[in-house]
Amino acid sequence: MSTLVRENRDIDRVQSEQFIAPSASVVEAADGYTLEVEMSGVNKERLEISVENNELTIVGRRSLPAVEGTLIHRESRPENYRRTFELDPSIDANKISAKIDQGVVTLTLPTAEHVKPRKITVS
Secondary structure, three states: OOOOOEOOOOHHHHOOOHHHHHOOEEEEOOOOEEEEEOOOOHHHHHHHEEEOOEEEEHHHHHHOOOOOOOOOOOOOOEEEEEEEEEEEOOOOHHEEEEEEOEEEEEEEEEEEEHOOOOOOOOO
């Protein structure tokens, strides 16, 4: 059984912008995988998802609410989110879809047709 993703933590790619790695869960199904990434404070407009060279990169920029008055205490961190995964070759990168709901990004990663089992008819 092959693994969906392997996290890529390439230190050479560190940018001046600070990111934190969001929590993620992967579920395998018959037709592919589902990847859920927790990105509280991120909305659809501030979410970037890309695939390049078999790497899936998810970047979420937080939009913290404006505070009227003097802020006394805040436990929510101001850093943005970034997570990169190396995709398994069985994933059809052209058919990946994503949605975000209440700070949880859900990606559907379907298995490519050429790796799905198929029945061969005998003539």
